Structures are given as C-alpha cells and as structure tokens.
Amino acid sequence: MSKKYWKGLPELNNSPEFQEQQKNEFAEAPPMDEFLSSSEAENSGTSRRDFLKLMGFTTAAVALAACETPVNRSIPYILKPEEITPGVANFYATTFYDGHDYANVLVKTREGRPIKIEGNDLKGIAHSGTNARVQASVLGLYDGARLRGPLLKGKEATWKTTDETTKASLSKGPIRILTSTIISPSSLAVIEEFKVKYPNTKHITYDSLSYNALTLANKNIFAKSVVSSYDFSMAKIVVGIACDFLGNWLSGEEFSKQYAKNRKVSKENPDMSQHFHFETTLSLTGANADYRYMVSPSELGKVTAALFNEVATATSNATVQANTKIENKEATQAIKKIAQKLVKHKGKSLVVSGLNDEGVQTLVNGINLMLENYGKSVDVENYLNLKQGNDSEFENLVTEMASGKVDTLITYNCNPVYTSPASLKFTEAYKKVKTKISFAQVLDETAQLADIVCPDNHYLESWGDANPEKNTYSLQQPTINQIFTQPRHEGTRQFQDSLLKWSDIKTDYLKYLQGYWNNQIFPLQGRFTDFPSFWANALHDGAIKVSIYKESTFVPIIVDSTGTPVMKGVASVFKTDSASSKPKVDLKNFVNNLKSTADLLPTSDYNLAAKKATSINGTKLELFVYEKVGIGNGNYSNNPWLIELPDPISKVTWDNYITMSPIDVKKMGINEMLRQDINGTIVELTVNGITIKAPVYPQPGQAPGTIGLAVGYGRSAETLKVANGVGVNAFPFLGMINGTIQPIATNVSINPTKETHQFAATQIQHTIMGREEFLLREVSLKEFKENDKEYWNPALELTVSGGKKNVNDVDLWAEHPRPGHKWGMSIDMNLCFGCGACVVACTSENNVAVVGKAEVAKTRDMHWLRIDRYYSSDVTKHNAQADGLLETKKMYIDMENPSANPKVTFQPMMCQHCNHAPCETVCPVLATSHSSEGLNMMTYNRCVGTRYCANNCPFKVRRFNWFNYNGNDMFADINPAQMELGRMVLNPDVVIRSRGVMEKCSMCQQKLQAGKLEAKKLGMPLKDGAVKTACQSACSTDAIIFGDLNDAESIVSKERKDERTYFLLEDVGIKPTTSYKVKVRNQDEQVIFHDQSFKKDSAHGEKHS
C-alpha cells in the first residue's frame, strides 16, 4: 500500500528545513545560547554570593512555609439527603437543549454536583448521542462568567425591584419576545399565558444559524411548516450538498448513528452505503464521504438544479430551466453518474442539502420525491420540531425596532447582537428599543446593552420539557440546587418562572409543568393509568414516546383574584399548521399512485425554485461561513474544553481563521512554505464594506477561489474571559439572500498585510516517518470484496534464520499470563467520523488539564486521547504510472492536484497499552509498569520526569506536565481546576497530576476498578459492556469497543477475530492492546498497490516508496 499519507502541508512539501526540524525533540529549541550570550547576563549585578544567599533564604522560607499544620477536616452533612452516599455517584436523566443542539442525557453527580454528561442509552430513546458541546456543557454550569443576580441598567438589583421595574414597562406598549427555537411545549404555553396578560405581545423565533429554508420548502410542497426527519440508515446512496450532517447539521450525532449502520462492513455483510458530497470548505461530513467534490458557494445551487435535472431525466419527469454550468468538470461528470446510482436505488437513497435557500431545499424535496424516499429515509409526517426560526419575521422585527415601534424586547436563549448579520443592523435597531430585557446566563453582547438582565438558570439547574420530534417528549430535571442563590447571591431564576410572575400567575413553573403534562401528555399514552407514576417514570427514563399525537388549542390557565390557579392544570397549543392551504403534493396519494409521479410534480414551482437556487452570481472570490465541530454557533465559546479541542480537520486550537485552498495561498504568495500552517499571514478581509483582519490557514480540500470562516469566535463580551479576544466574529458576514439568512457572501476581497499570526495546531508537528503501511490501512469496497485478507490486510512477516516468521512469533520477551481480565479495545476506522466528542469526554472524566494556546503551540497539549487526521492523495507514483503518465514532469504536476482535495482518514489515538511496551523498559524508576490485566499503568507519584518514556513511545501519546496547570497563575483564567467554581467539575476518583509528571490514557482505570468492585460485591461475573471507557460511551457510532478479551463472548473478542482487524506498528513487536479495523471506502478505484519494492518482511521503519 503505497498511498501517500501526510498530516500537514509541511510534511507533504517536506522541505529540507522541515526535515531538519523534525529531528529535534522540541518544536523550538530552548533558547540556551541566546540566554548565555546575552550581555545582560554579564552586566547583571547579581553575584554568586547573592545567588547563594537568595538560594539559602528561599530554601529556609520554603521549609518554614511547609510547616503549616496539615489538619484535614471531615465535615458531614447536618441532614444527609437520603439518596446521597458520599463517594457513590448518582445518575439522573435529563434533557440538553440550548436552542442549537438537542440530546437526551444522563448526568453523573457526585455528592450533589454534576461532573459528567453521558448519553441516555435507554433502549428506544433517540437523540442519545452526545457531541463535544453536550459533553462539555457540564463545565458551563460552573462558568465563573455566569451572572449571579439580576441587573438593572448594568447595576446589581434585587428580584423584587427588577420585577417591579419590568412590570411597569411591560404595561406600556408593544412587546416582542425574541427566542431561538423553543421545543418545550410547556414553555410555549407559558409564553401564551404571558400573551393573555399582555395582548400586545408577539413571539418571534430566530436561530443564529438558520434552517428556515427547510420549513419554507416543506410548506411549498406539503403545506407543512416543519422540518422533516431523516433516517440515514435507510439510505444506500447518500448525497450531501454542503450539508454537515455528521457534524452540526440538525442533529449530527443522531444522523451519525444512523449513517454508521450502513458503514459497518465485514466479509459476511459487505454491503455499504455510498456517499457523495459537494461542498466548499472541507467539513467533517465531506471528510468522511466516499467521493467529494469542491464547489464554490454560488455553484452549490447549480449543483442541486443539475442533479434535479439528471434525476428527472432518468425518472422521465419534467426538468427545470436553469443555468447549471459549474466550473469543476469532475463534479459535472459526477452528477450524471450519481443521478443514475440514485435512481437505481430508488427508495433507498437520500439527498440532503445544508443550504438555507428555499429554492435549493424545494429542489432537494423534489429529488427525494422523484426518488420515492419519502416515508423511508426522509419523513415529513414524523417531523422534527427543532429549528423553527423564521428569518423574514426576524427581519421584520428589526425594521420594526429601527422605526421605534417596539417598546419592549425580551430576548431568551439568543444573542442577536453577536449573531445577527451585519446587513440587518440589529445593534442600531436594538438601541432604539425603550426597554430591553435579556434572559442571558452570562453578560453576553446582547445582555451588555440590555436595560434589564434576568439571568436564567443553567439547564442542569432547571425544570423543563421538550418535544424534539412529533411523538417524543422528554423531561428536564435539576441535577443540582441553584448554584447562585440566597443568601450569598440574589440568585438566578428560570425564564419560565419570570414570565409566570410577570403574568401574575402565582404558581411556580414546576407546578405549571406538571399540570401541563397531566392535561396534555398523560392522555397521549396508555401505559400508565395514574399521573404520579407516569410522571415518576418519565422523570426516571428522561424521555417517552407517545402513541397518539394530538394538536390542541390553547386554553389559558384559570386563576382567582390573587393569581393562584384554581384549575388543576393548564392546556396549550404547540403547533398550528396552516391547514387551510392545500398541499401541492399529497404524500399518501403520491405513495399510493407511484405510476403517475410526473403528474404530481408541479413543474412551475420547481422552475421558480431552480431560478432562486441558481440566482447567486459567482465572483472571483467567495466566502462560505461555516460552523466548527467544537465551538458550534458560539453558545459555549467560553468553555475552555471546547476552545482547546482541536478542530478535527485543521487540528488548530484556540482560533478561527480564513481557510483557503493551498493553491490559492501559493498564488497569493502569502504564508511562507515552511510551516505554513503554523504561521499564517494576516489578511484584511472585506465583505460588503466591512473589513476585518484574520490569519490565513491553507486548508486542503477548500474549493479554489473560495475562503471559509468559522462562526462562534470573536466574542467581545468582557466577562467571557476564556473566549474574549480569541479569533474573529464571522456572524456579521451572513447575508439575507432570497429571503433567508445564508452563510454565503460574494464579492469578497482579501489584502495581505505584513503581519503574521501563530497558530496552535496539534498533530501536524509530527510526521508519520514513512510508516503509513503500519499505521493506516484502507481498501476500496471493490478490492475488499474481490480479494481475501492477505491482499488488503496482510500479516507482517519477518525473515529470521530458518525462514519467514510472523512478526508476533518473533519476540524478545516472554508472554505474561493474564489469568483474570485481559482488557482490550477495538477501534473501527470506518465508524470514526472524527467528531471529537470522545476527546471532551476523556478530558471531563480524567481531569485533563487545559493548557492554553501558547502551550499547545509548543506541542504541550495534554489531551490523553486525540483524533489523528491524515490526508492522503489518490494520485501516487503508482497510479500515475498506471494511467500512463510516465513522463516524470507531468506526473509530478498531476500529483500536486490531489493535495487540493485529499482523502481524509480519522484515527483515534490514545495509549495503545502495548503488552511489550517500549515506555516501560526505559523508565529508570519503574513509574510505568504493566498490570496483570494487560494495561500499561502510570504511577504519577513515582514519576521523576525524565521523559524517557515519552521519547520511546512510538505513538507519542504520553503527556508531560510542564507546569502545575492546576496551580500556576499562568493558567488561572483558562484552567477549570483553578477557578473557584470550575473545580467543582473535577472527578474526585481521578488524581490531579502535578508538575514534572508524565501522564497518559489509563483506559479509565477508575471506571474499570469501580465496575469490577460492583461485580465482586454482587458476587457475579463482570458482564460485557458493564464497564465502558469514557471515550467509548461518548461515541455515538460505537467506533470504540472496549471489553475483556478473556471473555470469549464479549464484543471486543469477536471484533478481534474480524478480518479487518490490525494492530498499529505491529512490526516493532510491541503487541498493542488496542486494535484497529481497516477503513473501507466505497469507491470503485483501486486503493492498494502492491509494488515491487514493498516487501512485507523488511519492516522496521525503513522507508518504502
């Protein structure tokens, strides 16, 4: 296999300087010479005697300081809550929803404090996947930036005066409530109650990253203003058009789970879905596609129209009139081929687009209709309630505000000053509103300008409910008492409680919620006959599925003269569909009369849609604003875990930047070639008259002639200490195009400046040292089916005296018995999409330190688990020869192209727990040793910090504590362990490592020990799956499997026997405990080239080309 793999551009270009640098242990040499030769040292007034005096004094001072009496106190509860046992964790089911992501989660609490978020894996519960943001959300609870009480005109106030002031202003004039999508039916009812009290109120829904086009398109065709639900597990052919459905789009983790079902291949079941992707920036989804095509933002609509026409032709439907010419010839050719494949898999395919353009989404609906996917992979009947934002209503609101017609604006769960497009001029309009009320939890950009700030509770302190999709309801329950509360603070208060109070309804939200569920949700099910047991069960499970779905009209709560409810419950409406308008396509009819498809498609509407979709004129340089996998829309941009999570594609931490095709970067002559993705030239970016300065990052896979910029950074609110000053804000560059907010800007210009910017990227500092055969194995589905294992996953052999032997049979060391457990892990590279949830889960479980940008730049990141991202080029010397490009010069010119659109492989990398571990043999103090259960143990208190082990580790997974990150002032603002509140998140079962100590993945030893103890106490054998590592339980797709290899029935034992299983760097003889599974790409082209020079028996780091 001599595909060329590379981690970053410096390695691809492999200049002599880069090679030289790779020989050094550190990215930068310690400045010893500079220090010694400086004249300051000679002129210094400090003499040797002074030095010794100071030294002596310091030693004495330290000795004295250590004399403090180390008395530990044990302070028991006064009244111990029954459910709390100190030292034992409790789990509570609740719902995560922040207006952007939705997840059913389990919250692990210790002594009453939430410390970890897990997916709620109760059978039958959807949306149990947790992404990086959901995993990190627990740290948000302890964010020091959270407001501790209400503010009136920026000054601290009591709730009493706040309520009085608010009520006085509410009674005046038109009130507008601006929120992100609310999926809580009871909260919507509370807003309705508010409207009863203040009839001049309007509720406007606005999502910072809009999905409005989905509802508009569904309204066009099905007369339903809803977002369809999708099932990727039903699709054998998936086509994505700028749609990051494995990352951020709609419900990324849920879609990943479905998508993964069709990516699990084995010899027994070699069927696999095929995925085609068109996009501008290299997204997580694009990186996982089998075929990926680079298209500029203005052409994305044209791709959709072209695909529509090809599918229409193939299914003998009417085509649309539109200009479908795109520059990328490869993509043009592909569209025809894709259309044929789609039609061949009618009913088993799915076309999705992430573009927020009504025209594009109407066309996509049309394509799925022609492909008969409705009711199968896409369902408009069982719709999602997520993303209900209405862009034109938001635009109208801003106009209304600007003309001074709005007296009071209430913002909840949104931050429009930060997120609204510059062209709407929201901030100016906002300042014209007389009373501005914000429910922000932190003093964000909007709250800073607000007159009244009523801080909301964190979701882990709140009651609530959610109705994410038609038939699913879930509950939110507090897992901790309010952190900010009387008497120390004025305290936070839930949004719903505030509204109820202002509506003069004297009941708290919990009672209201229970009443709502009693009247509305309880009748929808038949399992329970009394409400208390139904409620208790729903709280326990976290979510329920109902069999009946009923849309009811709102009936306000009846209150007596004192405002106390006299009726038992409340009733409200959740959704009113425009039932009056007749659907253009009657789905039921459509499915029943398959033969008459052409008649059912109203061509004129599609023509109009196609005109809209292709209306953006291409320019020389176009901007596509995207959402990063970690930070998302910026709701959690003050979260140090997320901000330090390397972007899965660029591997850059603590930054956003302008992504550009490497070819364009070269053309512009910016970013010197050596380490060009570490030092970026700062350019001036001008979009629609707004100019900002941002560094350029060359991103392979970026469409030429386009640039990308991520949202979620550039926070200007001062209290957001972690996020403030990191990156630039890209939200202003969103534009209103065709009536919706789109992340596209044309007529963009960039001007290089003389300044440069240093990126802090992980992984790309290392090289793979020409060992790709031993690290990465991949195969095309065709080769996988046609050949046996020896061809695509050959066993490594070594020539020894007496002939060839399997590398595992040649050994320096004796085997060690593993009589009890023998832990093992298997990672399926086909199922890892690189989302990074596991990295955050590991950070959270194991108290991994946050080190900050400067340290990451010095390769001192502390993540125990990283996801390596490898680029690979299809055009290599071998297939160039195969294509007849023997003429060397031409071949190398061709070889340069693939770096523009490389294939991407993700490989989660943590300690491999080698059974013959190289690190163990070099430790002079036996601080790292091997357990009888096959784990490589690290004993922190024995470590003296020689770092020999890290040097000898072939996987570079050992992390050295250069500083006392948990105590050093340098890290006080970013390290949660140093924050007054932040340290509450630490896992008390894992020790905090100090300075000068090596640390690494322990396979969640604390969880293993706890699981074993539980089994011992019960007197039962340890069940497979009873112990899960943090990364495993965070993985939505089950790419990581952990278990006991001595248990023949365990999943991991079965995975080991799979033909795709291989071990990394097996040739070195280290016998890792973790195995990987060969990546299979569903492509027809050859991936493996067994050439003459590739000899299986001469391994050991010699370079093969």
Add this chain to the structure above:
Amino acid sequence: MNNQVGQISIKALIALFFSVLICSNILNAQDGEKLFKQNCAVCHSAHTDQMSTGPGLKGVFDRVPKGDWITKWIINNEKLIKSGDAYATKIYAQYGKAAMTVFEGQLNEKDVEAILNYIKTPPVVVSAASGNTSADTSEPSEKTNGIDPLFLILGFIVVLIILLSSLRSVRTSLQNSNNRSEGIEEIPEQTFWKEVKAWLSGHRRLVGVFVIIISFIGMKSCWDACYNIGVYYDYKTQKGYKPEQPIKFSHKLHAGENEIACQYCHSSVEKSRHAGIPSVNICMNCHKAIQKGPQYGEKEIAKIYAANGFDPKTATYDNNIQNPLKWIKIHNLPDHVYFNHSQHVVVGKIECTTCHGNLKEMTVAEQKAPLTMKWCIECHRKTEVVMEGNAYYDRLHKALKEKYAGVQDVKFTVEKIGGLECGKCHY
C-alpha cells in the same frame, strides 16, 4: 464390666446432654449479641442500667412481669399497650410516651429468646483492657496544667538580656560621668546591637552551648508537633495520630459500652469508598432523647444541638441554624491513593478492627495502623482472597488453580491476583 461400660456411657450421655445445652445457650447468646447490636443497641444498653433512648436493661427480668410478657413487648409493644396491659401502659407513660420500634415481622420468638439470653449473660470483662483505658484517660490530664519549660527558658533569657543591657548602660553612664570628671575621653554611646555583638564575640563558648541547647529544644518541639499532627506513626507503641475532636466523642462509650454497631453510624462503609462520618441527623436519632452524657453531662451533647439548631427544651429545630461539625480526619491517605472501604469490608470481609484497632476501648479515637504503603502491601501479600462463593472470581480461581497445580500450600493472596500493581490504587 458390661455394667461399668453402661454406667460410663450413661454418665457420658448426661454430660454430653448438658454440654450441648450449655453450648447451645452460648451459641444462642452469640446470635443474640449480633441481633441485639443490630436492633436494640441503638436505644438500649444491655448490661448497665444506664438510660439512653430507652432504659438500660440491667436487671430487667426482675422489673417486668414474669412469663412471656417481655417477648410480647419486644415483638409488638404497641399491641400490648393497646390491649390495656397494666405494666405496659405504666412504662409507656413513665418514659414520656416515646414509642419503641415494633419488631413484628423482623424478629421471631426464637430471635427474641436469643436476645434475652444475651441480656442475661453478664459481659466478660477483660481486666487488661480496662487497665489500658484508664491509662488512656489519664494521659491528656498530664499536659493540661503547668507551663511549657520552653517558654520558661525563653522568658528567663529575655529577662536576662534586659537586665544585662540595662546594667551595662548604667555602668557606661557611671563610667562616663567618672571619665568626664577626670577629663578622660568618654566611652562612645554604643547601639544595642553592637553591644550584643561585642558580648557574643566575647563569650563564644557560652553562646555555643546556648545555641546547641536551643536548637535541641527546637528540634524536640518540632518532633512533638509532627507527632501531634500525625506526620509519623510510632511502630513500637502502635500509636499514632490522636487529635482532640470538636466534640469529646467517645467510641468506648458508644461502640463499647452501648454496643452500637459500627455500621449504624458509619453507614456507607459497605456501599462506598468512604466509611462516612455520621451526619448530625444520625446523632439525633438517639440524642434527641439522651440529652446528658455520663462524663461531660450536657456540655458535649449541646454541641450537636448547636450544629442543627435543636432546642432540647421544646424539642424543636430551628432550620436557619446550620453549623456543620468539623471533625478532624484521623486516617489520612495521600490524595494519590485510592482506597475503598466497601472493597475491603464487603468483598475482602475484613473486620473494622483489623485496621482501626479496638475502638470499643478508645475514649479518643486514634490511628492504630501506620497507613503506609509498606503496611498496605504487607497485608496484601499475606491476605487470602475470599474466592469461594463469589462467582466473580470463578474464572480467575480456575485459572489460578491450573497455574499453581502441584504447588504445595499455595495461597491465593491479594498479591497473586494483581493486588500489588501500581494501577490498582494509584490513578
């Protein structure tokens, strides 16, 4: 001959009969002890007449009506009171109408009989142990009076210095006045420090001796201070850290004399890594009624009430008062060690006393085990794992038996199953 044999066998039979009877009685009493501790000890003292929540049971059989009255009372006192039994109504009224727990369903008549047998059996008094305790109690009184000799010496030195310097200045001024009159040059006024320096250089030997004495005293006091805060453990006397607690709580009284089971207060010992310091509400289970202690009277118990705002006069709580008790932790392990009580108590079936010593004899709780890694490891080396009857160990047990097949007297100790590995305690 035959007759003789017959006689002997009859005697033997009779002897056997009696011994079985006695043995069964003892057995009964031992069961009874366990049952008593689990069910009764919280409120009753078995062998004293000391009043706790309920009355002490010394001489109880003389007080109560004969027959099965007491069994009936124990099993369901409520029923007995309702039935209008005279003695039952009398004692119910006598003890402030505080109801006793109903044990119907929990204890059967046989259990009650065992408990009664236990109450009948007088406790075995170990004289050595009581000697120990008297030594223990006398110990703190040694320190209470008198001034620390170190302060005496220091005070003496300070007085000497003041005296010396004042004498010197007097001498200098006298000398100067003399000199002035005689026209000799005056001795210049010297600063205090210069004089001290001059004196020190003039008396090197004396200074040396003093320095040595002072540094010895300093070192000794450092040593004592370290001892007091539990920095080291005295292997010879098996004694360690014994700080004074905020409440003069006596394990001897509670666990020893009143025979309350350890788990009653340290309730999470079988569930969690922590044995658990009892929360104040657990103290209140008994001390709501017991408001006076035998030694300190109301003084120490009042500290519990101060913590949770209980007013003993009105028997009401003031919910605004929350003053947590700050007990001093005696058994301190370093942060980088993970220790789990439930592992050792439930799975390992280790007795509390193995590590904590006989707390029933301790007036002030004291660290009885060194808690060093060496101590842990020594125990792990020799303690056998209880594998029989625990299905978790089945596979491992089989593998180990195969591995050590043919080895004589092999013990499957904690060490053999990986209990000495770093990662088992350090993570």
